[in-house]
Amino acid sequence: MDTQKLLGELAGQLLSGGIEVVDLTAVLGPETPLIKLPPDLAVDTPKIEIHKISEYDKNGPWWAWNWLKLGEHSGTHFDAPVHWISGKDYADGATDTIPAQKFVGPVNVIDCSKEAAADPDFLLTVDHIKAWEQKHGAINPGEWVVMRTDWDRRGGSEAEFLNANETGPHTPGPTAEAIMYLIEKDVRGWGSQTIGTDAGKAGGMEPPFPAHTLMHKANKYGLASLCNLDKLPPRGAVLIVAPLKIEHGTGSPIRALALVAKG
Secondary structure: OOHHHHHHHHHHHHHHOOEEEEEOOOOOOOOOOOOOOOOOOOOOOOOOEEEEEEEEEOOEEEEEEEEEEOOOOOOOEEEOHHHOHHHOOOOOOOOOOOOHHHHEEEEEEEEOHHHHHHOOOOEEOHHHHHHHHHHHOOOOOOOEEEEEOOHHHOOOOHHHHHOEEOOEEOOOEEOHHHHHHHHHOOOOEEEOOOOOOOOOOHHHOOOOOHHHHHHHHOOOEEEEOOOOHHHOOOOOEEEEOOOOOOOOOOEEEOOOEEEEEOO
């Protein structure tokens, strides 16, 4: 196989529009929904702040720029293994040590949008994944798996996006068994359209927060607050999810992109 020729063809298709670049990223700003933790666990991430340094004025007559205050796990973001205690000891588990090759790969999109619309506490099971594979083909090692719920359409307010009440947050996600099944298939990582990679009620699962606990224990990655998964095919797209190279970073906001064949 002539790899250089393949790259040339890819570049040509990008230029001609034969391959579409789909933006899977939410806008990052002061109104971006951020996760809310139980008060007995931890301090929440502060609201995102954007501060102007100059804008063609006395502080910078020819340029405009800002400085930012934000958490690593804000908006559409990447979870590195060291984000969780189960993955804390991996030498290649932080955003500055993960090999760059890992940030690009094929993606499988499991459509659970109808189920999530009917039940915000919907859980993806092993049976759901196997049924998807029967229809679309086996999930292969090194591929991403993301759960489409169209949760990104809940953009009216942070409260609507988090969907919490006195019993806790109510958002869809995977069962522990589903995550174990994907780890056994040696996927690259798991992604969701909700505020985090786990279901809202994942704190009561065994183990608690299985998408975090199990994926990161296996030195695999997470993606949260993805958008526009309805624009991707079930399989065949290429996902690009590069975090900032933060020193010993536990995660990072990303500009998540997908390459999709048009027509």
